[in-house]
Amino acid sequence: MNETPAYPVAWEADVVLRDGTTTHVRPIVPDDADALQRFQMHQSERSSYYRFFAPVRSLTDRELEKFTNVDHTDRAALVAVRPGPDEPSVEDIIGVARYDVVEPGLAEVAFNVADSVQGMGLGSVLLEHLAAAARERGVRRFTADVLPQNGTMLAVFRDAGYGVRQQIDDGVVTVSVDLDPTERSREVMADREHRAEARSMQALLSARRVLLVGPGLPQDDGGDAPGAQSAALLAQRVIDAAVADPGDTELFVLDAPCAVLPDAPALHAVATWDDVPPVDLVLLSLPAVHAVAAVRRLAGTGARGVVVLSAGFAETGPGGLERQRELLRAAHGLGMRVVGPASYGIVTTVPGARLRASLADRAPAPGVVGLFCQSSPAAVTLAATLERRGLGVSALVSAGHRADVSGNDLMQYWLTDPATQVACLYLESIGNPRKFTRVARRLAAEKPVVVVVAGRSGQVVPPGHAVRATSAPRAMLDAMLRQAGVIRAENTHQLIDIAQVLAHQPLPRGGRVGILASSAALAALVAEAAAANGLVVAASSDFLAPERSADDVRRSVEALYADDACDVVVVVDVPVVMPRGDVVARTVAQAAARTGRTTVVSVVGLHGLPDELAATAPDGSTVRVPAYSTPEDAVAALGKVVGYARWREQDHGAPVRPSGVDRTRARRIVEQVLASGGTPDDGALLDDATAAELLGCYGLHPWRAASVRTADEAVAAAQELGWPVALKTADQVLRHRTDLGGVRLDLGDADELRDAVERMTAVAVATGIEPVLEVQSMAPAGVAVVVRSVEDPLFGPVVSFGLAGDAVDLLGDVASAVAPLTDVDVRDLVRAVRAAPRLFGYQGAPLADVDAVEDVVARVAVMADDLPELASLELYPVVVAERGASTLHAAVRVRRATERRDPLRRVLPA
Template identity: 55%
Template structure:
């Protein structure tokens, strides 16, 4: 290995590889690259290992590492020699190494890998986590294959490789097992990583939601009467009023009250303690969290603010707190959290600032903002809506909606999930996690802004340059139900919490008057419901038996999926017996029903009846018919989407993204860390690795060169200017088509040069291009852009001013399925032109979808691809031709990944 100076190693330190991860047992640890300064810690780690573990790692007994060996092990260049360590907090607050993973490059794309996990931490999934991180780092450095030599008795290590989802090949020679496997992600390895992540994060959340011992830490007597002191006292009082079986402890809290173990200092608290609620000065928080480590605390609910919202100094303080907490195995809820409420058989675990909990039920709610949590919980109580869990993450430094969704996916006590999101730190992970959850139960989401580009103070989120519609696409692909406000959020949640999932969108209407029925039918249609004409008007002055017959007949209609009831008499209130008849019919038939009944709102006893299994079913009541129709429409559309085919992962012949990465790695050596615009030859070479061919275009300066090219490639040809303002603009004279002889070409060259002389683009480029004529058809544009927040974004539209000016473009966020690609192509309003519009022949949309799919796979697997434009892509009756392509590349800076928690 070439000699690498300390300064060079320090300068090359890949800070982006640092990550906080959740382990198999739900605890956390910090993973980072090894530094030369870790020599003493590495020696301590080695000395602490058993003789067996040392033998399995080094094939020989080795009590201590020699100075030479130690120097060799900590000397890494983060390229040909890479080492990652997992660290935990020692009793004295120092970092202790609990796992090491390393590779040494043998060839350009092959490296030897080795692992060593501390004896006391084996069985927690550290090996799997370190393998995920090391493989990701290796891929960034161009390594594509790991090999290892393992003793036969080291079956645990061989299992780590196989269980990761890689296709492991092994052979035994001279008593040593030689193992080798490619580390490029496969469907199986990605599924394994996602499943490991899911189980670990769900377990970490369950650990604090099911806490049976809670410690409240306040700011102490010196801060009596301060907001932090009041928050700590309120949280403790609420815990005391809740589940009496929970053991309570307090330090530095006013008015402790009976039944609480009070201590003068954290050092005196007798553990173990599972959950800590902390409201202290931010400057004291790190030491408080460090002191909690010895008590076995699994999570800290941080009620107080004073972190990232204050600027860079506050952000550093927040990161320090997270580093200490994660090294100690703790999750952090907050800062500025409103707290956590969990329903149990013995009452509420009310580790929050909510003095009056709502009713218990089967709804999980997540809310970032503490102020919004106040109004949201108040609305829940007014409606009589029952909750199973409520979590406020505040500024979402650690525990996020993704973590709670991982928990709710396995929680038998939750039927529907509601999320109020002020920011989404990792949209790609959100989409993946939410999509998995939505297969099992509905997920209703409201964001504080439609675009997702407004980041509240305190939320450490990467900036985004994406179109506001990118967030729409992320939520659509996640299969969540997006609503406009918290009022609608609870409206929709009520349906799923108390009614069956709709069987379809066909709605029957039961109304107290014809005029109301007409308005309700229009509202239902606007909400996406299908009104087939099954409208029943209750007979004015009819008997109870007649009303019952009308209701029964409506619910017996086989062409009805859902029912919308509106009972608003002009005088007085609806007949209570009629209301009960509706409730019983809805429960008996299982037809999803919502109602607008004068005098009723939310979840009421009047609209509750038992179904055939004896379970109570309540028809939710809304204040306005439009609210009822909108909530029912959301529920019905969700049912239709959940039942449809979501498609298959894209696997395309002729796509070699490894080759693309090799090309890009070579080219980036010229970029000096910046953006490199690729020329036409390099762009075509990169696209060829994805199986996309670009029709060659030849730059020319004058008519003589143009004629020479035309003779070489064959007539007819197209002539184009390279001037940006006229490029692709046949309507402005910048493009001339079907030129079939020399005279016409010379004339067109003169005209285009004259037109473009004041519109020159890059002075180094020739002013004209000559290209063979492609087939006739519709011109489309396919683009990708690498966004700091969303990652790769694919857009599609038909070419032309109308599409650009009207924003008639569809968006997709990879990874896409074949169904996603089909929807992407069909979503623009101008898309009917591809399918035989006004008698024109239908075009080869299947070939177009193939090009879009290849672009999606390329940009997903190649984070260095900063931008790509295929313009135009001509779709003919048979086949597709790409006539132009532009691309730029830059060093990868993608924040997402199944292997790590988001760190901004």
């Protein structure tokens, strides 16, 4: 394929269709002429009539030249392609979308989808991608002429969620589509993305016929290629595991590393590629240099996914990274998802549908926990912990370097999977935090999500993981997880601790904890741990004397589980002299099952989910109380679960929609600034007038400040603006420092102002800065705060809030969140800083207008979300008075945007 100089590489993308298969979308090029002609000739008469209003059988040479030669600006076209069935190296077009600009900001659009893939959502995908490309080129509206009987195309426009108008004239429907994203269009894309990605995961996890491709590929250097020995060991491990525990899986082995396969009913040898039967899933255990060729030979097998067990890809350097990209291109082109490389595989435990496509020699016990991890070592550790604790799972998926399938995909699937009631993820890196937040928040509203991230900051990037660098503070990861509503575990040990409670106990109704301990000292220890984890000790707490009888135990337990005695229960039994008996454990288990009260225990000799702590509930189900090695572990897990239960009960709000927003004008201002040239890599700082104009598009209006150099100019400015005034140096550091002479406030007459100008000019000269000053009217007294946004390469638009002042800055008392935000997010952000009480009448001070400052934060969040070009924005200070909030200074920096990790179109990892 020959790329034209203006070829927009960023428009290329792999996408998932409605049935869970994949395809590649890219801009059209002149070399597509033959493929476009084949596409047109295979279209039905009906489809051709809908597209051209005539039964066009083939395109003329002139039409082919026109359709394939575009400038990607005023004329653009996208094609969806897949490898041809007869010759995989030749691409077939299965869909075309194009626009032609007819006047500034307006383009005529047309779509044509192959008959063979109609009904799979390709039209809506092409509309999303073409709209994103058009917006990038300054097109704000599409128009199209559609025949009334073409209900499918009309539905694509109508159901996309954009602003749509239509009218009928001379038997043709003219449709007009506003391309500015709306809340509805975002919801539509998210819903379609969820269904498609969930369907693609369902195809992998429900596979029954699995093909293992071993290292003995029929190539001359197959046995000597780097990694061949390792690949052979991996393949042998899969075979041994399939013999030991086949589940409900049939394993077909191509080019097995052993001369003769073991005799097993679910194991079948395949001699050559021509003998490969239809399969659902492929396990690839090959040297990396042969992986791409093997994937290309899977055309026609029906496989929906490839699990790459071997390594040797992106972690080895640029050559390996390109090999990994080729692997993705080949698999996605054939409609398949990729798990790996360096994956431990996939195991599911649903009765009657147990999938064994893994290196694990034993599958975990069946259960309701969905477990996702990345590296194979992590999978081994987690599998061993599950077995030791007796905790069952619905599925265990290892994504390795997660070149394609990630935790986001599994969360999309688990949202509607009835077998999975708890989602647990061990993440070594997060490649798309913005999408993670969006998907995890949706899942957490229905089912608990527990996450452990390697490293406290989440900024450790293992070899082979494609993660953009970030300049966000280390606390950003915690803020993002809180915003998503997920439970953050400190380590894998605590991940399983929390999962035990969620999988086998009901969600708590509150945070009042009842304690039953075998000594007063233990009761005090648990009470201290409870307070540290946000729990309140209830009056029902008690301790059991060493000489307790069975009746004593029963009476204490009944009091603890009495109606409204507490919300959760912690039992700690550590006998000192007498050997441990089962009376306490069984009595507590029966009470917990009978009442449905969330319970955890720490009893010597019991760990995990032992039978001694199992009992039958009134509905006949078996309830297990989780046991922990230490009381601190039990209380810590319980505290996390109580926190999640509180989050579930809260109103999470609606996306903020401030009034008076003019996105079209804001986009035009930014494009004009960038078109003027001279924008450095770190962005161009807008002058005050342009910054005020841009901020005004979002209802943000910084107070006017007059720039002066002399006392006479300052007095004239003060008379125009109105007394009293403030005088500030224009220096970005000193302008906020009253203590260093950079600011003088409440100057009421000309003499005071002249004196201040003289003093401030002297300070400027002494410190070596230009003596440029600013005069500004005094704002009403109040609390000074700072609102910022930064476009982070990894997290996207990060909005932060804090109170102004050295102490706050030095202590890092700043709260951050990733846009878009809901009204509840905004409220929580303002209240998250430790100095927030100053806004609420601290020590008798007047109450500040919190609603006004929340409105400022909301507008900044919307602006940051709308404009990826907004490199940074700082409103400092914003003075929040008893009524209103005054923005006294704004600094705005813009730069050419790179595509966000979670763009306004559905895409798979590139």
